[in-house]
Amino acid sequence: MPRSSTTQTSPRSGPYLPDGPSAPFLLRVALATLGRGNAMSLDDRRRQYGPDFTLKLPLFGRSLIVSEPAEVRQIFKADPAELGNMDPNLGRVMGSGSLFNLSGDPHRSQRKLLTPAFHGNRLAAYRTLMQDEARRGMADWPVDRPVASLPAMNAITLNIILRTVFGAEGADLDVLRDLLPRMVRLGSILAATPIPAWDGFGYAPWGRFRRMRAEYDAIVGRLIARGRNDEHGAAARSDILSMLIGATYDDGNPMTDDEIADELVTLLTAGHETTATTLAWAVERMRRHPDVLAALVTAVDADDDEYLDAFINEVQRTRPVIAMTLRRVEVDDYVLGPWRVPRGMHIMVGISLLHTDGRVFPEPWRFDPERFRGVRPDPYQLIPFGGGVRRCIGAAFAHMELRIVLKTLLAEHVIEPTHARGEPWHSRGVAFAPGHGGRIVRRPRERQTTPAAA
Template sequence: MTATALAGAVLPDGPRSPRLVQAVQFATARGKAMRRLRRRYGSAFTIQSLAMGRMVMLADPAEVRELFQTSPELADTADANLGSVLGPGSFFAITGDEHRRQRKLLTPPFHGRRLRAYEQIIESETERETASWPEGQAFPVMPSTMRITLNVILRAVFGADGAELDELRDLLPKAVKIGSILAVLPIVRRDLGGFGPGARFDRYRRRYDEIVDGLIDRAQRDPALGDRDDILAMLVQSRYDDGSPMTRSQIADQLLTLLTAGHETTATTLAWAIERLRRQPGLPERLAGADDALLDATLMEVQRVRPVVELTARQVRAESLSIGRWVLPRGTVVTACIALLHEDPALFPDPERFDPERFAGSRADMYGWIPFGGGVRRCIGAAFASLEMRIVLRTILRDFVLEPTTDAPERPHSRGIAVAPAQGGTAIVHRRGTRQDV
């Protein structure tokens, strides 16, 4: 083990190249950079980034466990994150007691009966989108999965319909795309006299706030508000322990957070699922008649081999923090390397092999399989996303035969935060009943 000492701190070793060089290498190809650094420095290394400064990156399961079990008072969300574009009321921005208070309010919609209420929405949106899929010709599925997950979010989370649904459907993908870039490269948010990506995002955000304000007004006037299942309606009715309601800005920030965290990542995972299944002879047909257990195991394996988010971060708030072999000074951003953990042969034997059976009949290691993060910051919508992916994939495989391929795997392509298949998850499909299975 080699380490660098810094005023009593003990940090993992890492590259000595200039910060700009390290930042560019990491921003353009995170997965490739992490694998290269692991080969050179082992399961922990230190890099310098432009947005987050010094970053200690962990790929040792025991150290990741310690990180996730660390009290938020000692290490919490990093200063530089999506909260800078999603708003001060976003889960990505709030910390401590405020994070606990809001998480308590938003947990019920994502569990039990409330969760099951969304199943029909998901299936109907999938059927609507796939009705126009071309048969017998190659096309990328990711634009379709993006539309499916966006429409599900707008109906299940925002309770939007009519003109509001149409405008949000047009506005939000553009805002999320720019916001993902601004979160990774905040320098491009500089005010350029009303021009540039930062100014464009601000215009989108102002219009979004106006629409949500109108949706809240309509919800408050709705005599059947208590019977609605959409999350906006639940937040309007929710109360903190002291009886106070969420503010309008808090509701707007959290709804945008739920969309950003759940729309693109879920759609991208579904695109990866199609890309992977076309290269697994016989598996799509098994899944077409399978129970939910095999579908869930398959989606877990997709998320293992093609994680859409490759790392999750905390920032040291205490004077120093001990994690395993390391002593990290205040301000250090410490990350769990999701992509590296998912391909660790000690956790997943023969990690290059796509094998859903490794998850059959057992729960995934909560510190080794972490596509939704971990600890108190684990994605609050994980159960919703898993349900949505299962129903979308089940509906597609029920209605279509996927034509297999021997083409080379699609390479990962960074979209800012998410990592997507470079060709969008190319598929060739045939509707069941129109020809013999391929």
């Protein structure tokens, strides 16, 4: 691959960056809007400029795009004081108290409070809940007729995260079940595009989002108040809201209601959309690889998770829902490989580029779960959840959810393979989904098998 660079400055005397396309910024935005901006479009730039190049990105301006494995490792191991949180970030829609918005000590403190919710005994307690919601969400799928799997997967993962966060049903959760998908759809677009933050009397995009967020805040505010007024009952429950109400920082202070509300919207939105999209891609991939589909059914019937885990890893490698993760340079002339990156510039790790690097994954365009069978993926090479101190806090939760939903699907349904071409990538703002929703054709298995808990 070429590894070109500008020659305007010496790498020893100031900023020194690789070349990149010079198309006007607005033209690039227009092309992305017309559907040319899918995850794999970065591969065209890699072929032209090499594994590292510069690119004008919406919101971030000229940015350094990298996919050299050694540079990715350096970025994920970097001190947050050198490579900090991207700016702007998802805090624009999640709130100032969201993990997506926080940096430094506040980020570490908040992450420390949330980590127990997604590990150990708490994680194990969610298994039956996940299986019940998967079975319920698949019950009404039509038989022997193609249907998009993504809407049902969205409903399944939304119900799972709602019950995980709040632990109960009720009228408020019914409202959230309707409100959150609309918030996610609009918030994903607003977070990824430079739409002016006008209110427009509540009718402009940001105005509509703020009205939705106000409705969300009112509902969650009531749920937090009920939890605080029932301290004894909250202590006996295992839902995340109860855990956050009882949590304290190192100085002994509890989380404020606003902090809890921002973290909950982060968990509720990020905790279902990306997982549902990965499940839709999993359906799309298994239908186009009959040998893989047969191997999955055999593995599930034998209660063997090794091949299923390998399949999930390969889906996430070849169809990453999030195409990039960014850091902002917080020091003068940060040295990354041969480059010197100026303060304030963003460095983007191209997840899709790393996942299709033949030096890291031989025959990268071949869908082959066997490459991960019995192999623990390198956290600096397979990075669907990002990496370093900003790696998705719910990664273990998401993987368990993927495993259980797919086990339920394969144990209780016959999935028809297809010879159709793979579905195109479709941008949903932040995430990339299968263009036809991960269409599925299924019927109940004659001999239903209840999968063992993952």
